[in-house]
Amino acid sequence: MRNELIKYVKLNRTLQIMYMDDKSKVTKRTIRVLKINSATFTAYCYLRGARRTFKINNLLAIVPIKERAVV
Template identity: 35%
Template sequence: MKRLLELCFEQKKMIEIVYLSTDGAITQREVWILSISDEILTGYCYLRTQTRAFRIDQILSARIVKARRQTDVV
């Protein structure tokens, strides 16, 4: 999973993730990755229309999606 996220970041690909929040809610989000560390992925979340931080161990699945227009990326 981590390697896929790193690859998407390096290749500037948008991802769709299924994320488990700390309160147990599961959401599906399209995310443009801005940075990635060992534990945290920071990206622009199109569901919330703002930059968000996601714990990598809370990402249940990830896949590459067709990118939006470059002007849509913050």
């Protein structure tokens, strides 16, 4: 998952993730990754409207969101 995050950061992509928190609650979030560390990453979370730190090992899925064309 870490390599996928790095790839999408380089492409400046907004992502949709499935994330399991420490209480085993699964949420779907739309994020923009800001910084990646060895075990965690910081991202702007559109669900919470704020910066959040996520554990890479708690990621269940990553899907890039298609960018809309500007007309």
